[in-house]
Amino acid sequence: MRTWHLLWQQLRRYPSALVGLALIGLFVALSLYAVLAIPYREALLLWRGGEQWQDYPRNAAPAWTNWWRRSKLPETIVVRESSAEATVEETFPDGRRLRMTLAFPYGYGEFPQEMNLFVEADFIESRPFASLLWQTPDGRQFDLGTYRLRGRERISLSQNRDLARRLGAPAHIALLSEPGARPLELTGRVLPGEHRLILDLVMFEDDAEVSTKLISYGRVHGLAGTDHQRRDLMVALLWGTPIALAFGLLAAVGTTVTTLVVAAAGVWLGGWIDAAIQRITEVNMILPMLPVLVMVGALYSRSIWVMLGVVVLFGIFSAGIKMYRAMLLPVRDAPYIEAARAYGAGHWRIILRYMIPRVLPVLIPAFVTLIPSFVFLEASLAVLGLGDPVLPTWGKILNDAQSEGALYNGYYYWVVAPAVMLMLSGLGFAMLGFAMDRIFNPRLRAG
Amino acid sequence: MNEQSVNLTAAAATGSTVDPSVVVAARELHTWFELRRWGLFRVGNVRAVDGVSFELRRGEAAAFVGESGCGKSSLARTLLGLYRPTSGQVVFEGREMGGLDRGQRRDYRARVGYVQQDPYGALAPFMDVRRILREPLIVNRVGDRGERETRIRAALEEVGLSPPTDFLEKFPHMLSGGQQQRVVIARALILQPSLLIADEPVSMLDASVRVEILNLLRDIRRSRKLTLAFVTHDLSTVRHFAERIFVMYAGRMAEVAPVEALLARPRHPYTEALLAALPDPDPENAGRLRELPAGEPPSLLDPPSGCRFHPRCPHRIAGLCETREPPDFEVAPGHVAACWLNQE
Structure with missing residues (x-):
């Protein structure tokens, strides 16, 4: 509790952190609203399209575009x-x-x-x-x-x-x-x-x-306009928020935590385990992830959760292991860990309770900035046509817009709205993350 | 029943009877570290501890003295079970350590406390004092929540951090060096050990705090009847503190003697050199250079033949010291020196 209070005291001094927090808060609020206003099943049904949209216009611009129309x-x-x-x-x-x-x-x-x-x-x-x-x-x-x-x-x-x-x-x-x-x-x-x-x-x-x-x-509709299937884009813009946040957060947590544990286990146990982890990482580092995801999407499943699993799986032995290893090596030889061995602490206790907490604060800012990169990854997959087949996401809107030639036909709002959502989410996490980086790594403050 | 059989094997293995007053004994202890080139080819062994035997009795305070790199810290870590001896035995309260299973090893570790050199490094920076002291209790499954709390408070009181409430919530960086070392000592004591191993416990503290910590260790040893193994490179701190001094040189014991005997009449040239190096606050010394043995401590990878001190020894006996390793000569009751000069 006190730690959180201290963190807040520090964060308050960085306007960028406040803006970032505000943006993240906005996205969280939007997610809550989306989930409460449109239950999950209803959202899926709505996004499937069909007769329920027959009262809606096709490819209508947002109503607010009338503000600047004579x-x-x-x-x-x-x-x-x-x-x-x-x-x-x-x-x-x-x-x-x-x-x-x-x-x-x-x-x-x-x-x-x-x-x-x-x-x-x-x-x-x-x-x-x-x-x-x-x-x-x-x-x-x-x-x-x-x-x-x-x-x-x-x-x-x-x-x-x-x-x-x-x-x-x-x-x-x-x-x-x-x-x-x-x-x-x-x-x-x-x-x-x-x-x-x-x-x-x-x-x-x-x-x-x-x-x-x-x-x-009409030729304008609502806050976000409609697409070629008469669907209100607001549905996907709203529901895309919780999906993007969940995907980004879960992928970031999944990769960071597993990578950290594997790196710490390698450093602590040493010997052939360490060597095996290092070699697997080196091989994995040169495997390109996007083509693998494209293959999984083409041959197996395009479900967002399968994609999440593949991302986390490939993320375990990522380049992060090398960085964490470098940070954990001096920790391994710290006297307090020797003392813990002297009073009988086991391997896993030392790895999880003594080594990892030592480096965790330094990794939190990187973790925060990692979240939007996974949000972008999900959007990129969707744009490549590997988006989840049933879920309404920002990336799916972009994919539809692209395949319907939105920009060629002048439906700029179709591209701009999801792009703005993606950029704002990236901006929010980045602003918070960079401010936290200065707090947790005070050496950066000098520069 | 089981315990007795272990005792018997230990006694049989060492060929001596088990003396209940002996808390810990080392028998021909060797701790070598393998040195490999490119992680593959064995180049040799670093002989950090190379054939050391001794016994420490209940309530005894022993100081292990020597230069940096003489193997005294490796010996301490071997006694703690952090290093596995290459050969030889550590016998703790009648049990041979190599024969212990996992659970017994844990028990053993709970019976031996460890105080380190750098108090700040010895405390996890992200744990408060309460959690630092609770960890050994949790690891060794001692008591429930309430009992742990009482033991933590009692331990803080014992090391002079009172009232404990002022310190429980503090993190190590909020404490002074002396307070940090007191917390380290409290942690070493909280499992009620019978042996306390202190590796240079005051060398990183301010001079003013040193005496306090040394007095604290002495008081605790007396009130708890603890056996204390005190590792240091500094003879001046052990003078008024230890009962016996073990002088180590290049992985072996050079001389073992009660403090007074050793200080009054050292029987090994290396001990003489150590004593000569002690600072003497006499203004007349200001312009005088001391005579000290030349050279550096020998390589533990390839120790000198014969007596390991012979390349630096001012009293070297040609033809003897460089060829034959000196046995332990008992020059007086309880006073042993491994030097050919003591040959009758």
Whole structure:
């Protein structure tokens, strides 16, 4: 307890340490929030993508990019209506005709990305009919066709080629345009005001119901935007935090602790054990780790935990052993260790309780700066396409961005957000680590 | 029953009867270190301890004296069991050490305390005093939590660090050199040893603290009836402290005698030289050069033939000293010198 207090007293004098601590604290808070707000299983399901994202736009920029846009890009608008609330125009035996009006006020100066109508019809065997009519605020009307409804369907207004040919442009542009001098002339300007989508429904069963949802997909979304699968990038940015921290921390602890114990055991036990450890280290040092990881990922498993295991395994006999050995050799011959042998302390007690604690303080700063290097390693693997197949991570976002040509297509936010997260995490640990280095190794202070 | 049989084998092996007043005995003890070239080829042996025999009785204070590199520290470490003797035996309270199994060896180590030269180095810098003193108890599975705490406090009181509460939480760097050495002594005593081996316990302390520590060791030895083996290069500190002096030269005993006899009438030229080297606070000495034996201590890798001191000896007997090793001559009861000058 007192040791921690002393450490804090020292750290307080380094602004860089405070900034580093603040950044790390922020990341820890983000992790906690992510884990609490989106439970693990839900996060995996969300990241798998699919129907649950159908209300979200594709490749939308973050909403805050509108701050510096003169003409604001639209956000997503969803209008719902159900036949239970619609006006019944006529009833006849075993059925009714009714009119549903979806009021669609549109005030943006830019066209939406896409428009879809989702229809859910509840009936037993006779399929209802729906005629779609678009009414503009200035009173023009467009017939959008008649559909015979199935149970659930998506009527894509924007991708209907017939409609586009008739209107002269994809529906979400043609319908919202200001009229030109000639019919079907495209002005490129939005006609603001309340547009209406009118559904004339004919149902042939008394208790048949229809509910609809008109979605005008925006071109900006949320804090982080969306990707090519309509997934909200925020999910991966949030959940990437605890995964990155856990991976970095576990890998750093795993490699440092095992390396230290092996180095201390070699120094203390000496003889052929020491020689074997040294030779294994030398061989291991020239084995390149990344290709090995690529092979493991390609041939065995891309699970992040398998990767962690391989990283730790290869990290045991790393170059660190040479450094620790140099630090531990003088400790081996320290009188206090001779005294411990004289009162009967065993080999493992001497290695774990007498030798390692002696060098530990010097290694803590290096340990802190080691954490982000493993975070980066995980991201690099993901960018190489060896990321965990199910987990949402920063590296996976970068990988998707790269394979979808994000920068070429101008989706800079797709690359910038995860890159900033990676850089800030590296910065936080580095700033804390360098400050701690000055505290634990006072000789550095002079320079 | 078992103990007795061990005693018997020990006695049989040494060919003498077991004297219960003897705490520790060395019989023809050799501790050699193998020297290899490139870690492979044997070049030779460093004969740090080369045929040493003696007995220490209960409550006795013995000083092992000699120059640096004469093998006295190696002898201490061999007695502690830190070095395995190349040949010969260490017999502790009737048991031969080489025949001990793991558990017995641990017991043995608990019965022998060790005080080192450098008090700061002898204390783990990351442990507080309480943990430093608790470690030997934990390693030897002594008592429970409460009993350990009482023993730790008692040990601190005994070495004059009182009240113990002021010191339990301190780390070694917060203590003065004298206090550090007191903690080292407390640690050596906490397992209730019957033999205390002190390797130059005061040579790194300030002169003012030396006397305090020496007096402390003397008081503890008296009150506990401890056997004390005191290793030093400095005859002046043992004068008023030890009962017997063992003078070592090049891995062998040169002369063994009670303090007064040795100081009054040394019977080995090397002892004479050591005594002559003692500083004498007499102003008349200021301009006088002393006569000291020339040369350096011999190589322990290839010790001189015959008497090991002969290349430096001012009284060398030509034709005898360089060829034949002198036996131990008993010049007076309890006074033994390995020098041909004592031949009748």
